[in-house]
Amino acid sequence: MERTMRTPIIAGNWKLNKTISEAVALTTALRASVADVNGVEIIVAPPFTALAAVSDAIAGSNICLSAQDVYSEDSGAFTGEVSAPMLKDVGCDYVIIGHSERRQYFGETNESVNQKVKAALAHDLKPIICVGELLEERETGRTEAVIEDHVTGGIVGLSAAELLSCVIAYEPVWAIGTGKTATPDQAQEVHNFIRGLLAKSHSVETASQLCIQYGGSVKPENTAELMAQPDVDGALVGGASLEAESFAQIVKMAVSRQ
Ligand code: PEP
Numbered sequence: 001m002e003r004t005m006r007t008p009i010i011a012g013n014w015k016l017n018k019t020i021s022e023a024v025a026l027t028t029a030l031r032a033s034v035a036d037v038n039g040v041e042i043i044v045a046p047p048f049t050a051l052a053a054v055s056d057a058i059a060g061s062n063i064c065l066s067a068q069d070v071y072s073e074d075s076g077a078f079t080g081e082v083s084a085p086m087l088k089d090v091g092c093d094y095v096i097i098g099h100s101e102r103r104q105y106f107g108e109t110n111e112s113v114n115q116k117v118k119a120a121l122a123h124d125l126k127p128i129i130c131v132g133e134l135l136e137e138r139e140t141g142r143t144e145a146v147i148e149d150h151v152t153g154g155i156v157g158l159s160a161a162e163l164l165s166c167v168i169a170y171e172p173v174w175a176i177g178t179g180k181t182a183t184p185d186q187a188q189e190v191h192n193f194i195r196g197l198l199a200k201s202h203s204v205e206t207a208s209q210l211c212i213q214y215g216g217s218v219k220p221e222n223t224a225e226l227m228a229q230p231d232v233d234g235a236l237v238g239g240a241s242l243e244a245e246s247f248a249q250i251v252k253m254a255v256s257r258q
Contacts, residue, residue, distance in 0.1 A: 006211050008227065008254040009167055009234035011043035011066060011128060012241025013096060013215075014050075023050035027057040029244035037062060040254045041234075043094055043128075044241070048082055055091030066094035066128065069102060072115035074123075084123035095120050096236075098154060099130045100173045110153025117154060121162050128167045128236065129154045130215070131194070135174035144193055151197050160206045167211045168194055169236040175216025177238055184225045184232075187214045191231035220249035227254055 018026060023046045034042055045066035046054045055065050071081035087095055097120065098113035117127045131150035133143045147170070155163060170190050172182050182190075191212045198207035214226050215236030226232050234254060240246040 006209065006233045007039065007041055009041040009043065009211050009213060010247075010251045010254050011045060011094070011096075011167075011169075011213065011234070011236050012247050013045045013068060013099070013236055013238050014047060014241060015068070015101070015238060016047060017242055018046055018050055020050050020053045023047075024053050024057050026242070026244055027054050027063070030248060031058060031061050031063060033244055033248035034062065034251050037251055037255060040251055042251050045094070045096055051087070051090045051092065064093045065091050066096060067092050068096050068099065070095045070097065070116050070120055070125070072112065072119045074119070084119045084125050087120075087125055088123045092125055094126045094128055094167075096128045096130065096169075098150070100132055100171055100176060104173070110150060113150075113154045114156045117166065118157070121158070121165060126165050126167065128169050128213070130169045130171050130236070132171040132173050132176075132216075138172065138174065143190065147190060147193060148197055151194055152201060155198075155201065160202050163198070163202055163206055164209055167213060167234075168198075169213040169215050170194060171215035171236060177217070179217050181217045181219075181222050181226070182214070184229050187226055187232055188229035191229065195231055218250060220246055220253065223250045223253040224256075227256075 043064045043066045045068050067087045070084050074083045074085050097116045102108040120127045131147055133146040137146050175182050194212055195207045211233040213234040213236045214232050218235040218237045219240045
């Protein structure tokens with residue numbers, strides 16, 4: 001498949017970490033470290049409680065804001081949920097949808113992912129759609145079937161233009177927070193498979209333009225070899241995004257991928 005150049009996207013998923021003051025301190029340090037970086041989309045995804053403060057702390061910088069989840073309805077009697085218009089209002093450009101922890105602990109399904117993706121797009125938020133297999137699924141040869149299920153289920157009904165507002169994050173569940181990273185070849189194989197799925201569901205041209213991130217124990221030491229793969233367009237980073245220095249190093253390594 002012919003490749004076009006895709007701007008690398010490096011996103012930090014802070015998960016259930018950082019109070020407001022900690023979040024602002026991390027953002028302030030990161031902002032200073034990446035101030036000179038061009039050609040990489042830099043995203044931070046703090047917990048809901050810190051979104052407003054981080055939004056202020058990144059104002060006028062090259063860092064974008066993401067939430068870690070969104071609800072599919074805009075408003076109403078849905079206690080505890082946060083909607084796409086609310087995330088837009090607080091300054092988000094992106095939202096992570098379908099993270100494996102949400103699939104594993106909070107009952108997220110392909111159907112709910114798809115509804116959330118559509119809600120996000122309707123309010124001009126770019127979804128980062130997470131897909132990935134469990135260790136047992138990889139070991140029993142089901143990786144491609146699971147990835148196909150997650151990808152096709154998550155993007156049901158999207159036009160090419162809508163799909164191009166999305167990012168797909170391939171995150172093998174066995175590599176998340178475990179210190180085990182997929183080898184560059186393993187990552188490339190699945191990224192290429194995902195691009196093939198998108199070529200089938202939409203078109204080769206659309207598939208070649210879409211950014212596919214890798215996630216799973218990304219750190220400064222393994223970023224270069226992962227990003228050197230032709231279909232790895234960025235990283236979704238958990239643990240290593242909680243320190244400004246390690247996240248900034250990962251961001252800077254992505255510059256050469258441009
Ligand atoms: C993640 O949760 O998206 C993730 C990739 O975490 P970690 O980098 O810590 O494995």
